[in-house]
Amino acid sequence: MPTSYRFVLSLAAALLASACSSDSGAKKPEYKKNPDPKQRREIAVVMDKAPGAFAVVDATMQFDIMNMDCLPPAESPSGVQTTPTSIILPVVLTKISDGSYKGEIALDGLLDGDYFGQGVCKFKPVVATAIFKATGADGETRFIASLSAEEVRESKRKTIYYWRGGYPKEAKLQNYPDYGYGDPMEFKEGLRDDLFSISMASEVTPP
Numbered sequence: 114m115p116t117s118y119r120f121v122l123s124l125a126a127a128l129l130a131s132a133c134s135s136d137s138g139a140k141k142p143e144y145k146k147n148p149d150p151k152q153r154r155e156i157a158v159v160m161d162k163a164p165g166a167f168a169v170v171d172a173t174m175q176f177d178i179m180n181m182d183c184l185p186p187a188e189s190p191s192g193v194q195t196t197p198t199s200i201i202l203p204v205v206l207t208k209i210s211d212g213s214y215k216g217e218i219a220l221d222g223l224l225d226g227d228y229f230g231q232g233v234c235k236f237k238p239v240v241a242t243a244i245f246k247a248t249g250a251d252g253e254t255r256f257i258a259s260l261s262a263e264e265v266r267e268s269k270r271k272t273i274y275y276w277r278g279g280y281p282k283e284a285k286l287q288n289y290p291d292y293g294y295g296d297p298m299e300f301k302e303g304l305r306d307d308l309f310s311i312s313m314a315s316e317v318t319p320p
Contacts, residue, residue: 142228144200144236150219153318154265156204158243158258160212162309164280167256169246172204174218175239183227183234196229200236206243214243217318220262238262243313247281254279254289258311270314276300277307 156172178184178198187194202222206214223236245256258273273293283289297305 141197144228145224145226146202147219147221147224150221152220152266154218154220154268154315155318156206156216156218156241156243156260156265157312157314157316158206158214158216159312160245160309161312162277163212164277164309165247167245167247169249170206170208170214170243172206172216172241172243174202174204174222174241176200176202176223176236177239179235179237180232183229183232185229185231199239204241218265218315220265238265241265241313241315243311245311250281252287253282254291256280256291256293256311258293258313260313260315265315268314268316270312271295272310272312274300274308274310276304277309278304 158172160167176199178200181194181198184194184196184198200223204216204218206216208214218241220238222238225233225235227233240259240261242257242259245258246253256275256279258271260269260271264271273295274297275291275293279289279291293311294300297308300308
């Protein structure tokens, strides 16, 4: 997986984890959800050979603001823009059977608008992400799977492989974000017989 794409996924996971954190002082307007999205997709998530139960299943859809000129002037002394430019919408994943989940996203889930009086902010969908944890206890590994917005549009199916030994947590790394690999051959030879997978796929939701 390209480094830049891993960064996007790390950002999505970090924003999800900090959603209930204290206010940083940055402007956080109430972005409006699209009440009548036309680009709806069903997301299916399937686990195979899971190493154990997963009590925590979170999913999100990330959108980014495309045009920075719609944001308010920077207020910090350094001139750094502190208004968040990534917006994370929660996605409900419903358990269909053991290791199988479904949810719905909308690629046009946010409405463009003049939220700061600086012009219309335009949103682009970036990535749909699913995060699994064994029990939710602090220190546990976060097993992360995703589909980029382009993969969602093209109804792609993607399978990611993970080492079972990282469940429920890594021995030396707390809260480890495990993005896995798309090819089992990317693991060391001694680990290839001890893997599980998470597959994600999308399809157009009927009108």
